[in-house]
Amino acid sequence: MRVKESLKRNKWQCLVLLLVLLVQCFYISQKDGYHMDELLTFELANAEYNPWIVPTQPVGRLAKFMQQEIYEDSLGETLGNLWDTAMDVLQNGRDSKLLSYRADVYDEPVWISREQFHEYITVGERDGFNYLSVYFNGREDDHPPVYYMLVHTMSSIFRDRISPWMGCIFNLAAVLGCCVLMFAMGRLLADCHYMKARTGECWGLYSGLLYGCSAGAIASTLFIRMYGLLAFWCMLTLYLHLRKWLGPQARTGKDFTKGNKGLILVTAMGFWTQYFFLFYCILLALVTVVALVRNGRKREAFRYIRSMVTAAVIGVAVYPFSIMNILTNGRAVEAVANLGGSMREYGERLIAFGRILLRSTFGKHIIGTMIVVALAAIGVFVTVWDKRRTSGEQMAESGCKADRKERRQLWWLLFLPPSVYYLLAAKMSPYMVDRYIMPVFPFAAMAAAGLLLYLWSRRGPAGTGAVLCALLAVSCVSVVTYPGDGDYLYSGYDSPVSGQLGIGEKYYADLPCICVYEGYGFYDNLLEFQVYERTLLVKPSELAGRQDIAELSEVIVLRKQNVSSEAWQEVLETLSGYGLKPQDWLVRDSVYRDEVARFVSVVSKEPQTGQQEK
Numbered sequence: 001m002r003v004k005e006s007l008k009r010n011k012w013q014c015l016v017l018l019l020v021l022l023v024q025c026f027y028i029s030q031k032d033g034y035h036m037d038e039l040l041t042f043e044l045a046n047a048e049y050n051p052w053i054v055p056t057q058p059v060g061r062l063a064k065f066m067q068q069e070i071y072e073d074s075l076g077e078t079l080g081n082l083w084d085t086a087m088d089v090l091q092n093g094r095d096s097k098l099l100s101y102r103a104d105v106y107d108e109p110v111w112i113s114r115e116q117f118h119e120y121i122t123v124g125e126r127d128g129f130n131y132l133s134v135y136f137n138g139r140e141d142d143h144p145p146v147y148y149m150l151v152h153t154m155s156s157i158f159r160d161r162i163s164p165w166m167g168c169i170f171n172l173a174a175v176l177g178c179c180v181l182m183f184a185m186g187r188l189l190a191d192c193h194y195m196k197a198r199t200g201e202c203w204g205l206y207s208g209l210l211y212g213c214s215a216g217a218i219a220s221t222l223f224i225r226m227y228g229l230l231a232f233w234c235m236l237t238l239y240l241h242l243r244k245w246l247g248p249q250a251r252t253g254k255d256f257t258k259g260n261k262g263l264i265l266v267t268a269m270g271f272w273t274q275y276f277f278l279f280y281c282i283l284l285a286l287v288t289v290v291a292l293v294r295n296g297r298k299r300e301a302f303r304y305i306r307s308m309v310t311a312a313v314i315g316v317a318v319y320p321f322s323i324m325n326i327l328t329n330g331r332a333v334e335a336v337a338n339l340g341g342s343m344r345e346y347g348e349r350l351i352a353f354g355r356i357l358l359r360s361t362f363g364k365h366i367i368g369t370m371i372v373v374a375l376a377a378i379g380v381f382v383t384v385w386d387k388r389r390t391s392g393e394q395m396a397e398s399g400c401k402a403d404r405k406e407r408r409q410l411w412w413l414l415f416l417p418p419s420v421y422y423l424l425a426a427k428m429s430p431y432m433v434d435r436y437i438m439p440v441f442p443f444a445a446m447a448a449a450g451l452l453l454y455l456w457s458r459r460g461p462a463g464t465g466a467v468l469c470a471l472l473a474v475s476c477v478s479v480v481t482y483p484g485d486g487d488y489l490y491s492g493y494d495s496p497v498s499g500q501l502g503i504g505e506k507y508y509a510d511l512p513c514i515c516v517y518e519g520y521g522f523y524d525n526l527l528e529f530q531v532y533e534r535t536l537l538v539k540p541s542e543l544a545g546r547q548d549i550a551e552l553s554e555v556i557v558l559r560k561q562n563v564s565s566e567a568w569q570e571v572l573e574t575l576s577g578y579g580l581k582p583q584d585w586l587v588r589d590s591v592y593r594d595e596v597a598r599f600v601s602v603v604s605k606e607p608q609t610g611q612q613e614k
Helices: 001-011 011-029 037-046 059-070 075-095 114-121 131-140 146-157 165-191 195-210 216-221 226-248 261-273 277-294 298-317 321-328 330-339 342-360 366-385 393-399 404-428 436-484 500-507 521-529 567-576 609-613
Strands: 513-516 534-539 554-559 578-587 595-601
Touching: 001 011, 011 165, 011 195, 011 216, 037 114, 037 146, 037 165, 059 075, 075 298, 075 393, 114 146, 114 521, 131 146, 131 404, 146 165, 146 226, 146 261, 165 195, 165 226, 165 436, 195 216, 195 436, 216 226, 216 342, 216 436, 216 534, 226 277, 226 298, 226 404, 226 436, 261 277, 261 298, 261 534, 277 298, 298 321, 321 342, 330 404, 330 578, 342 404, 342 436, 366 436, 393 567, 404 436, 500 578, 554 567, 554 578, 567 578
Parallel strands: 513 534, 513 554
Antiparallel strands: 554 595, 578 595
16 A cells, blocks of 8 residues: 555656656667777776786786786685785785786787677676776776776676666666655655745656756766766765755754764765765865854764764775875876866856756757746746735745745755856866766756746746646757767667678678777777777887788778878878788778778789799
8 A cells, every 4th residue: 555655646756757767768779889988987897907908918917917826716726815915915015926026018019809808898707796806997097996896797797798788777777866866855845844845846856857858867877987876976965965954854853963874875985986076075065064053053063074074084995096096197187287277268168068068958959948048037027027926924824934044055055066066077177078067967957947946836837837848848859859969879880881890790800900099099999899800909100010910911900080191191101011902991980980991912922933834
C-alpha cells in the first residue's frame, strides 16, 4: 500500500524521470565516437599501471615491474611478492628495486600492436577489479580517481569491450539524481513554508523537466568524464545543507550539531571526483558559516566547521596525490595564470561561457531562449501593472510563513555559491568549453523555473500551466536541436562507408597504420588502432631514416588535423622517398577533421637473375 500511495503522490515526478530517461538513452544510443578525454578515461581506468601511451615507451615502468616482478600464477605468490616489495621500499627507499626499476625506452617511436592498444582501454581476463592500478594511474593525471574506478568496475563486468554505455550509465544516473534532488528541494521548502505547497511542488517538477531534457544534461550524460557526477555531488551537498539549515522546521528536525557523517562523506566524494568541487564546496561552506553566525547559531557553526575540516583531512589522507595535483601540475599552473590574466580577456571569457550556459539550458537554437525571455518579460509587465500584488503579510497568510530575512538567507545559500563558481570557472578554465561549467547547469534550470513561477504562480493554475507549457516547448527545442551541433556524438565515425573506424574494420584490418600527429591528438583514434594490425605513432620529423617503413608494401596513413600543410608536404615527400604513394583517400573530412589514405609501394622490383639471362 505504501508503494502504491508513493507512486500516486509522485506520478508526475515519475513521468518526468521517464521522459528524461528516454531522451538520455536515445542520445547514448546515437553516440558513435569519443572525445580524446573520454578515451583517456578508459585508459586511466583500465590500463594496468600504465596511464599514458608513449610512442617510445609502450610499456610503462610500473607496468613492466608488475608484469616481471609481481604477478605469478597463484594469488598467494603474487601477494607474497607485493609484501616483499613493500618491505624493500620501507627499508631501502630510493635504492629499493621498485624505485630504481627502469622501463624500456627506445630512441625512436616503435610499432604498437592492436593487442596492446586493446589492453590499454579494456579489461582482460586477469586485470579485472584492479582498483590499486586505477589509484596509481590517477597519480599521473590532473583528476582524482573515483570516476575512473566506476568506469573500471563496469569494464571489469563487461570485459574485452568498450561501449558508450559503460561510462554514460553513471552520468545518466547523476542527471536523474539531480532531478530527484530538485523534486525533494521543492517539497522541502514548501514543507518549511518558504513557498506555497503547490509552488514548491511545481518548482521541483519544472526544474527537473527543464534540466533533464536540456542540451546541458544531454552533454553531461554523453561526455564520459566526471563532470556530470560532479554536478550531482554539488546538488546533493546543497540538499544536505538545506535539510540541516532548516533544522527543526524540516521533518527530520536535525541541524548541524549532529548527524554530519553523510555530509562529510558526500564532501569527500565530491573532492575525489573532481577538484573543481572545491570551488562550490568552499563557497557554500562560507555562506553557511556566515548565515549560522548571523542567526546566533554559533554552536552549530563550530560543529559544521569541524565536520568540514574532518572531510578535508579524510579527503587528503585517502588520496594524498591530490596535493601535488592541485598545486603543481600543468593544469593548476595554467589555472593560476588565467586567474591573473587581464580583465579584458576575462570579459570575453564571461561572454563565451554565458553563451554556453544559455545554449545548454534553453537549447542550441535561439528560439528556446526567446520563449523564456518573452514569458519572463510578460510576467514582469503584468506583475508591475497588477495593483493587487500580494504583500508579505498576505503571503504569510496564504502559506509562506518564512519572513523576508529567512528567505533572503535561503536564496544566498541556493544561488551565491554556483554563481561565484561560474565566475571562477570562467576565469580559470584552460578551455572555453561546456564541461567546466556543467555543475552550474542544474542551478541555472532551478533559477529559470523559479523566476517564471515567481512571476506567474500568483495567477493560480493558469499561471503555472503557462510556465509548464513554455518549459515543455523549451525542452522540445533542446532535444530536437541537439544533433545540430552533435557535441560528443561523433555521428558517422563507425560508418563502413565514410567513417574512419567503420572503413578500417571492414576493409583494412590486416594492414599496418602510420599515424602522423602533433601534440597528443592520437588519443582520438584509439579505437581505430585496435583494428589495424599495428600502428606507428610519429611526428612529421620522426619519419625519416626508418628501414621498417621502407619495407612496407601497403600501409594506412592517418593525418591528424593539427598537422600543418607544410609538415604534411614534408611527410608526403618522406614517404615518397620510401616508394610509398597515396592510392586512395579513404576519408577527407572526418568527425575528427582527420585525413586517412591508403599508401602503396610503387618501387619496381629488380628482375631475378634467370629472367635477366632470358
